[in-house]
Amino acid sequence: MITAEQKPLDEIREMIAPYKRILVLGCGSCVAECAAGGEKETGMLASILRMAAKMEGREVLINEKTLERQCVKDFVILLDDIIQDYDALLSLGCGAGVQAVGDCFPEIPIIPALNTEFLGETKDQGLWLENCLGCGDCKLYHFGGICPLARCSKHLLNGPCGGSVGGKCEINPEIPCAWQLIIDRVEQQGGFERLEGIFPPKDWSKKQGLGPRRIIREDQQR
Amino acid sequence: MGSAHMNDRERLTVAFFYCRNIPESGETERQALEKEYGPSIRLFPIPCSGRLDPVHLLSALEKFADAAYLIACPEGACRYFEGNRRAGKRVERTKEMIAMIGLEPERLGMVINTKKRPKGLGVITAEILERVKSLAPSPVLKNSRVEEEKPL
Numbered sequence: 076m077i078t079a080e081q082k083p084l085d086e087i088r089e090m091i092a093p094y095k096r097i098l099v100l101g102c103g104s105c106v107a108e109c110a111a112g113g114e115k116e117t118g119m120l121a122s123i124l125r126m127a128a129k130m131e132g133r134e135v136l137i138n139e140k141t142l143e144r145q146c147v148k149d150f151v152i153l154l155d156d157i158i159q160d161y162d163a164l165l166s167l168g169c170g171a172g173v174q175a176v177g178d179c180f181p182e183i184p185i186i187p188a189l190n191t192e193f194l195g196e197t198k199d200q201g202l203w204l205e206n207c208l209g210c211g212d213c214k215l216y217h218f219g220g221i222c223p224l225a226r227c228s229k230h231l232l233n234g235p236c237g238g239s240v241g242g243k244c245e246i247n248p249e250i251p252c253a254w255q256l257i258i259d260r261v262e263q264q265g266g267f268e269r270l271e272g273i274f275p276p277k278d279w280s281k282k283q284g285l286g287p288r289r290i291i292r293e294d295q296q297r
Numbered sequence: 298m299g300s301a302h303m304n305d306r307e308r309l310t311v312a313f314f315y316c317r318n319i320p321e322s323g324e325t326e327r328q329a330l331e332k333e334y335g336p337s338i339r340l341f342p343i344p345c346s347g348r349l350d351p352v353h354l355l356s357a358l359e360k361f362a363d364a365a366y367l368i369a370c371p372e373g374a375c376r377y378f379e380g381n382r383r384a385g386k387r388v389e390r391t392k393e394m395i396a397m398i399g400l401e402p403e404r405l406g407m408v409i410n411t412k413k414r415p416k417g418l419g420v421i422t423a424e425i426l427e428r429v430k431s432l433a434p435s436p437v438l439k440n441s442r443v444e445e446e447k448p449l
């Protein structure tokens with residue numbers, strides 16, 4: 076899941092200040108799961124912006140709508156019938172959603188209300204953890220299902236580093252040492268020999284080597 | 298009794314969200330309170346204080362209320378174990394949000410019922426009305442009030 080957090084309210088208010096008719100646009104997928112941009116959060120932000128405008132005596136139209144997904148055109152086109160009523164879109168989608176909506180309606184400024192953070196797991200209610208970098212070459216099998224690139228502060232493929240204390244990371248003692256987790260897990264699974272080899276430096280070309288990545292699946296295309 | 302209260306509070310409208318498990322909070326009591334206080338109060342029963350969402354409080358402040366309060370069961374006495382504890386966090390977060398636009402956080406609040414001899418809804422409502430009476434009318438509603446007061 077893609078995680079995000081709402082931008083500071085002052086920053087949002089500054090960006091929307093030039094506009095008089097604003098659609099606050101939520102997204103019902105990842106950012107709803109991480110309580111940043113779903114229907115509830117969209118309603119809250121729209122409400123607080125309307126109140127702020129009223130207190131300042133400014134006449135601004137601020138409406139709200141939440142799409143199932145902002146990053147899929149099939150859902151974005153649901154705005155076709157109402158988009159002409161607005162002079163700006165305030166999106167609570169992730170960066171991908173903001174851009175997808177912006178591509179569909181290039182004539183209207185689109186403003187991000189969220190800061191997109193990371194690929195994460197909902198560990199507990201109100202707790203999201205970064206555990207995947209989207210590197211394009213998954214090696215989780217070798218590390219007992221725990222990614223050292225995402226979860227080790229030093230991104231070590233050949234750990235541990237020696238700074239782990241009591242199972243905690245020396246960079247940030249509030250997080251567990253990823254390599255402690257890896258070793259415990261692999262030991263539990265009886266595959267310790269998987270860690271005995273030396274892993275070569277990570278080949279990052281599959282993540283960033285050729286510019287923005289794309290996936291093409293002809294069997295899924297029209 | 299109702300008219301005596303009204304003089305103090307006729308300029309304010311307060312929204313009350315309350316857990317249905319609060320004593321004396323049935324439909325009969327709700328209707329009696331609405332009759333007593335008139336438009337000064339709006340009562341919203343909810344199955345548990347944990348059902349409250351920040352958007353409920355914000356919506357009340359935006360549309361009609363000068364203040365909005367949640368009335369919850371005592372700590373450790375929530376029928377759903379932790380509804381009141383969660384609600385408390387949401388109320389605090391919502392207070393922070395309204396403070397960001399310059400609205401006094403005191404316009405929102407949560408009152409937790411007493412554990413020994415829990416009070417009835419009417420008593421708590423009166424206590425909250427007393428607490429908020431020093432608030433000025435909400436700046437969010439000032440223009441809509443002017444509209445309402447315009448002669449036809």
